Amino acid sequence: MNKTGFFFHADCSLHEMGFGHPESPYRLAAIEQRLQDSGVMAALLRREAPQAPIADLELAHGRMHIASLRGLTDGLRDEMQAGGPKHAQIDPDTRINVHTWDAALRAAGAALAATDAVMAGELDNAFCAVRPPGHHACRDKAMGFCFFNNVAVAALYALERHGLQRVAIIDFDVHHGNGTEDIVAGDARILMASFFQHPFYPFGGTTSTAGNLLNVPVPARTAGDAIRALVSDTWLPRLEAFQPELILVSAGFDAHREDDLGQMALVEADYAWITQQLMEVAARHAKGRLVSCLEGGYKLDALARSVEAHVRVLAGL
Numbered sequence: 001m002n003k004t005g006f007f008f009h010a011d012c013s014l015h016e017m018g019f020g021h022p023e024s025p026y027r028l029a030a031i032e033q034r035l036q037d038s039g040v041m042a043a044l045l046r047r048e049a050p051q052a053p054i055a056d057l058e059l060a061h062g063r064m065h066i067a068s069l070r071g072l073t074d075g076l077r078d079e080m081q082a083g084g085p086k087h088a089q090i091d092p093d094t095r096i097n098v099h100t101w102d103a104a105l106r107a108a109g110a111a112l113a114a115t116d117a118v119m120a121g122e123l124d125n126a127f128c129a130v131r132p133p134g135h136h137a138c139r140d141k142a143m144g145f146c147f148f149n150n151v152a153v154a155a156l157y158a159l160e161r162h163g164l165q166r167v168a169i170i171d172f173d174v175h176h177g178n179g180t181e182d183i184v185a186g187d188a189r190i191l192m193a194s195f196f197q198h199p200f201y202p203f204g205g206t207t208s209t210a211g212n213l214l215n216v217p218v219p220a221r222t223a224g225d226a227i228r229a230l231v232s233d234t235w236l237p238r239l240e241a242f243q244p245e246l247i248l249v250s251a252g253f254d255a256h257r258e259d260d261l262g263q264m265a266l267v268e269a270d271y272a273w274i275t276q277q278l279m280e281v282a283a284r285h286a287k288g289r290l291v292s293c294l295e296g297g298y299k300l301d302a303l304a305r306s307v308e309a310h311v312r313v314l315a316g317l
């Protein structure tokens with residue numbers, strides 16, 4: 001059995017983007033419930049996420065972007081006290097409420113604290129059950145339900161603050177991690193590997209020429225056998241050659257066949273298999289160090305089952 005951290009914070013459930021929005025607090029509740037009911041939670045080391053320090057967010061984001069989210073939150077609070085609306089719109093899919101700033105700091109803070117814990121050897125690996133997600137957040141722009149890029153912040157933090165030389169970011173969300181690409185493209189210390197449904201939101205990922213990106217577009221309806229072949233044939237050889245000292249995972253579960261926000265056809269066993277492959281790379285090159293952060297996944301039952309499958313492998317259950 002591994003020492004696997006489960007990072008969370010109550011603030012992450014206070015951020016919400018309006019009635020019926022798929023990126024809802026119910027997602028975290030469904031994950032918690034499933035891990036409790038299945039007995040998996042008892043095997044995890046629960047850690048409350050701290051707030052990310054602003055100086056660490058600035059490793060991946062511009063000062064104006066950070067200040068603008070804080071300013072929007074303060075403005076919204078003032079307006080609400082004057083009887084105004086509960087939300088402020090960022091893009092057609094993305095809104096803030098008065099708790100978004102705190103939730104976003106906790107989500108990034110979870111990734112940082114988990115990185116500290118695996119670097120210290122206090123944990124073998126960790127899963128951050130946090131929201132808002134991060135992989136669409138660009139250096140200077142919030143979009144696609146994301147405000148701060150939790151995984152990119154953690155990657156740069158591991159390089160700058162822990163002195164690592166090579167960090168891998170793996171993204172198995174159904175959507176292309178355009179924000180992560182925006183922040184890490186051209187940084188040879190980071191290898192980003194992903195697959196993503198294409199053509200699909202956010203309609204990029206196929207044109208970058210940066211040598212540190214291995215983002216593989218796949219058509220709608222792609223299922224587990226094709227994804228396992230893709231991982232074996234493309235990701236794993238690149239990871240083996242790169243020899244990451246830490247693996248960060250943008251763990252989105254919206255490529256599940258039951259998820260309505262994507263049209264791919266993965267199942268729980270595929271997430272378990274991918275997780276196992278990543279852990280073997282981490283064992284060979286990174287002393288097992290792996291930090292996984294929740295991204296998408298919107299069909300609550302499929303999300304909860306997929307997270308359970310992912311975390312079971314992390315914990316060695």
Ligand SMILES: [Zn+2]
Binds near residue numbers: 173175252295
């Ligand atoms: Zn997604």
